[in-house]
Amino acid sequence: MKRKTLRTIALTSYALVAMLAAVRQAQAQDAKAPYPSMAPLDQYLMERNAEIALARSAAPESISHDAEVMVLERHGYETAVKGKNGFVCVVQRSWAAAIDDPDFWNPKLRAPICFNPPGARFNIPLTIKRTEWILAGRSKAQMFEDIKTAFDRKEMPPLESGAMCYMLSKQGYLSDRDGHWHPHLMFFVPLTEPASWGAGLPGSPVVVAFTDTPERHTVFLVPVGKWSDGTADPMDEH
Secondary structure: OOHHHHHHHHHHHHHHHHHHHHHHHHHHHHHHOOOOOOOOHHHHOOOHHHHHHHHHOOOOHHHHOOOEEEEEEOOEEEEEEOOOOOOEEEEEOHHHOOOOOOOOOOOOOEEEEEEOHHHHHHHHHHHHHHHHHHHOOOOHHHHHHHHHHHHHOOOOOOOOOOOEEEEOOOOOEOEOOOEOOOOEEEEEEEOOOHHHHOOOOOOOOOOEEEEEOOOOEEEEEEEOOEOOOOOEOOHHHO
């Protein structure tokens, strides 16, 4: 057998071993997580009217009253209420989180969110596709590979200027760590350094930034002083 062929076989074998080791490491990390795998679907579902109300609680009534509302059914998200103002309110589930988030499979997670029109045109197709892949039995790793492929092929809508959303619900449950956290706005921009917005600096109202590499954008979080029902949130807790 030629030396070149032996070298090719050796490199291929090494790559296979490395890949298997990475898979085993990821599986081991998942096994240690509080929610290592998806729970039965029923645990993620809600009564339809309760979900509509929860979705609308993401934004002030002046916005959410005329917004489209989507709810999660066994086959995926569907429109429950037609909108008039271009906003879309939805309750996201745990698989909207990052791949390394310990709450990725948490069946208790309910994240009411109301997107403005540019935010909806970018985020709602992503929410629908993520859910479609998960309900089809795709693993967490497979779903994120699907996202990457979809963006590589330009199958997802481009991020538009002015994309943002409201997350002002008292009833939301964003994680076991944070509960409903604080009322806040989120702004979606093309990939950028958080420092360009002063995110996380002392005294900055932009307290958090997430750089979402799979979906190729950066999210800035800006807490606000009131929940969607108008009651005050103690800002000194931020």
